[in-house]
Amino acid sequence: MILFEVVLSGVLVGGMYGLIALGLNLQYGIARMMNLAYGEALMGGAYTAFWFFMLWRIDPLASMLFSVPVAFCGNWLIYRYLLSPLIRRAANQEILEADTILVTFGLLFVFQGLALVQWGGEYRGYTYLAVPIDLLGATVALNRLMAFVAAVVLALALYWLLRSTRLGGALRAIAIDPVAAQLVAVDVPRLSALAFAAGGAIMAAAGTLVSMFLSFNASIGIVYTLKALIVVIMGGVGRMLGCLMAGLLLGLAEALGAYLVDPGLTLAINFALFLLVLLVRPQGLFSRG
Amino acid sequence: MQRRTVLKGGASLIGAGSLPTIARAQAPKSIRIGYAVALSGPYAPGAQSTTWSQYKLWAKDVNDAGGIMLKKYGAKVPVELIDYDDRSQIEEAIRLVERLILNDKVDLVLAPWGTATNLATAPVFNKYEYPVIHFTASADRVAQLGPRWPYSFWALVQPKPATAPLATMVKKLTTEGKIKGRVAIMHVADQLGVEMAAAMQEACKKEGVEIVYFKSYPLGASDLSPQIREMMALNPDAFFAFSYPSDTFMVTEQSHVLGFSPPIYYTGVGTPFPAYAAKFGAKKNGVLIYGAVDSTAPGQKEYRERHKAMYNRDVEIGSIGTYATMQILQKAIEQVGEIDRKKIRDAIAGGTFETIADVYSFKGQLHQNAWAVGQWQGDEVVAVYPENKRGAKPLMFPKPKW
Amino acid sequence: MLEVENLSVAYGKHEALRNVALRVEFGRTVVILGANGAGKTTLLNSIAGIIRARPGARITVDGEGIQDEPAHRIVERGVALVPEGRRLFGEMTVIENLCMGAYAQRARRDEAARLDEMLTVFPRLGERRQQTARTMSGGEQQMLAIARALMSRPRLLLLDEPSLGLSPRLAKELFATLRRLASEGQSILLVEQAAHLSLRLADWVYVLENGRIAKSGAPSAIRDDDSLRRSYLGL
Known part of the structure; x- marks a missing residue:
């Protein structure tokens, strides 16, 4: 029975990893921008949920109606006015990547600094839906279960969008070859901006969900950016279901390793798995070819 | 990295105005005090709320009162802070401290934030013989380093004295038949957590207390429910988590959800934070805490009000302790009456200092008999152990069930 | 023109x-x-x-x-270009590549008819509808690249x-x-x-x-x- 609970815990955490990786996959896999300030959208979503709840008793889920559109617009503006000028300026892909990393690294400090000045450095948390739910005999917290369900629904929706719609086809085409996409009449700058903005919006939603069960502070963003990056690389750049699978795999490995070997080894297991994937399947676990 | 010079001007005029007419040595325009703490990077939140904010508040308090009295000149001299951002990088912190001492030629320096940064910069302070009172640093090693680093003082409770009262407490409750004395320990796999857990393990052994669970978890863990379930199966009645803020919050919430509510429940850094109180409300009552301050100490109430006025938020005990170290420094300077770092060092080493947090006296540069354990009692954090100290409140037992 | x-x-x-x-x-x-x-x-x-x-x-x-x-x-x-090096969407199937070719507004209306037409002009593509583009031979890829461009009714x-x-x-x-x-x-x-x-x-x-x-x-x-x-x- 306890093993089942461990597996369940791994699955729930893994779903969250998958969720945060989905948005990065849109930004890095489709819009082709390595955004180091990606996690700041999560921080923003978390703070929004926190303040809405503490100051006005607004339901954290309802706060998404504010934070998600704001994150979408904010990321769109970042892409449009900070990052796409770099595309025009850069002589080649390497220079572009170096430039975007520098710019988004700067952005990370700007957002983190603003949050620090505005809200101070302390850890924040609130209690919401910390209700035990009986799931096949095991007890899980409702807030964690909800984040997991959201992750799965979003991943499946994105998968469906990319596989079965014209827009999704265009997004995949951009991910594969932006020049070729232009040649079949895809408005690459517009759709890239859209994908980038959607990635940020997903991260803000993830921030709301995560803030329901994990405490956070102004410097939390980069932690999630790195986690998301690991999952994206494991799952395959541009692969939405792969991303979810890799997140689940990581969560499961962590939970099982912690239970069967030692909880202190979670991080080691994390990186061992990551290195293994890099060595065996550098293109990602769930990439074709 | 930018340089900021703050809070002089008006305050120095007051100092000049009070100069007596008899010829004395010219008082310095200001006492220049430098420090490097993390204002960006992963350490920034902790450093800003616990350390940087207190340095600023103290400087404001001092200058509002006209400055620090220097007997030698018979004048109050304002303080001037020179601050750098070490960007959460230890090498940068070391470089900046040298820069403060060698280029900026500051009169005094203040401690950085975090155990690792404090331990890494201490040799520099000692090389140039600048007295420093370290607060946000706790490691068993500092006890042995005393003779080698005569200019470094350690004000926070160190792992051994922090855990010994816990084992004694369990032993006593067991002997009284109130609990079975089954102890569960979990700790974050980071320096402080590891050292605290090891010290606790040793203390339990000494007291003959049974440990039924002892495991670590990594920094940044995102789920501790399997560990909690594993512990619950072992039916412990005393739980100790040597944790950091994010895990403190998480393990507490997950214990609520899973119904893990032993009568002794102790968590680490973060437990006394205002955010903790806001999140857990009445459920915090009875939870034991790593470290404490004497809530009845003179001046603390006024300090809390000034803090609230400046930052518009409540204060946590780490900040109070940091501010207390500034009071010690100020008192030592006033005792010496001039900026003579050797004499200031000796004054700190030999004195007893009443502050807003505790009464400090250093032996081997280590604060003796520091507050070790606190407890949420109602809406207040009270100091519980060592129980023989002034201001100690009796332990609330058992913790009310969640 | x-x-x-x-x-x-x-x-x-x-x-x-x-x-x-x-x-x-x-x-x-x-x-x-x-x-x-x-x-x-x-x-x-x-x-x-x-x-x-x-x-x-x-x-x-x-x-x-x-x-x-x-x-x-x-x-x-x-105006549709069959570029140097073909630049197919390598991970997509033949059909998906062709459908991407009809992404242009001007070609969407009768995409299905055009697709049938292309599969008649290039019968080899009809035999390999579900094959991944990058696994095809050079000649087939070139045919696909041309067919993809033609899908936009240039x-x-x-x-x-x-x-x-x-x-x-x-x-x-x-x-x-x-x-x-x-x-x-x-x-x-x-x-x-x-x-x-x-x-x-x-x-x-x-x-x-x-x-x-x-x-x-x-x-x-x-x-x-x-x-x-x-x-x-x-x-």
Whole structure:
């Protein structure tokens, strides 16, 4: 029975990893921008949920109606006015990547600094839906279960969008070859901006969900950016279901390793798995070819 | 990295105005005090709320009162802070401290934030013989380093004295038949957590207390429910988590959800934070805490009000302790009456200092008999152990069930 | 229908095209011959909007200037490029590639009919509908690239060295297909090094040398020009 609970815990955490990786996959896999300030959208979503709840008793889920559109617009503006000028300026892909990393690294400090000045450095948390739910005999917290369900629904929706719609086809085409996409009449700058903005919006939603069960502070963003990056690389750049699978795999490995070997080894297991994937399947676990 | 010079001007005029007419040595325009703490990077939140904010508040308090009295000149001299951002990088912190001492030629320096940064910069302070009172640093090693680093003082409770009262407490409750004395320990796999857990393990052994669970978890863990379930199966009645803020919050919430509510429940850094109180409300009552301050100490109430006025938020005990170290420094300077770092060092080493947090006296540069354990009692954090100290409140037992 | 005037393109200091002018009449096949590095690819890419020409250039389709339009708008105007190296969506299937070809607004309405048509023109693609593009042979990939471009119902098809890398037999087959398209009224602008095959297809020929149009004329005139015979026909 306890093993089942461990597996369940791994699955729930893994779903969250998958969720945060989905948005990065849109930004890095489709819009082709390595955004180091990606996690700041999560921080923003978390703070929004926190303040809405503490100051006005607004339901954290309802706060998404504010934070998600704001994150979408904010990321769109970042892409449009900070990052796409770099595309025009850069002589080649390497220079572009170096430039975007520098710019988004700067952005990370700007957002983190603003949050620090505005809200101070302390850890924040609130209690919401910390209700035990009986799931096949095991007890899980409702807030964690909800984040997991959201992750799965979003991943499946994105998968469906990319596989079965014209827009999704265009997004995949951009991910594969932006020049070729232009040649079949895809408005690459517009759709890239859209994908980038959607990635940020997903991260803000993830921030709301995560803030329901994990405490956070102004410097939390980069932690999630790195986690998301690991999952994206494991799952395959541009692969939405792969991303979810890799997140689940990581969560499961962590939970099982912690239970069967030692909880202190979670991080080691994390990186061992990551290195293994890099060595065996550098293109990602769930990439074709 | 930018340089900021703050809070002089008006305050120095007051100092000049009070100069007596008899010829004395010219008082310095200001006492220049430098420090490097993390204002960006992963350490920034902790450093800003616990350390940087207190340095600023103290400087404001001092200058509002006209400055620090220097007997030698018979004048109050304002303080001037020179601050750098070490960007959460230890090498940068070391470089900046040298820069403060060698280029900026500051009169005094203040401690950085975090155990690792404090331990890494201490040799520099000692090389140039600048007295420093370290607060946000706790490691068993500092006890042995005393003779080698005569200019470094350690004000926070160190792992051994922090855990010994816990084992004694369990032993006593067991002997009284109130609990079975089954102890569960979990700790974050980071320096402080590891050292605290090891010290606790040793203390339990000494007291003959049974440990039924002892495991670590990594920094940044995102789920501790399997560990909690594993512990619950072992039916412990005393739980100790040597944790950091994010895990403190998480393990507490997950214990609520899973119904893990032993009568002794102790968590680490973060437990006394205002955010903790806001999140857990009445459920915090009875939870034991790593470290404490004497809530009845003179001046603390006024300090809390000034803090609230400046930052518009409540204060946590780490900040109070940091501010207390500034009071010690100020008192030592006033005792010496001039900026003579050797004499200031000796004054700190030999004195007893009443502050807003505790009464400090250093032996081997280590604060003796520091507050070790606190407890949420109602809406207040009270100091519980060592129980023989002034201001100690009796332990609330058992913790009310969640 | 296509008119190019005063087209110059530079990469940094290197001038790849200088004052190029050419025209393609409706329903005609125009071939541009040129050696490696003569600027052929640059010419097609700047017509398709992937590369920006220097100010002063004028590229018109039916009289309307497109030199400042982004690439995806140019496709909507009815100009489709089969680029150098084909640039298929390697991870997509044959059908998915073809459907992407019909992404343009102008082609969406009767996408299904066009798809059937393409699978008849290129029967080999019909046999491999669900195959992943990158696993196909060079000849099949070239067919797919052309079919993808045709899916947008272009009024003018631009082809960048389609015979490159194909065996002589496959190249012949390819040109037979192109001839068939041309006979059905498709306007084509083709750049090639393979002069033999392309001269047979052409209604008009331009010769590009060092970024300039060196000569132009009917295929027969080019065939009769001694210096050109040596350079391009190896005779």
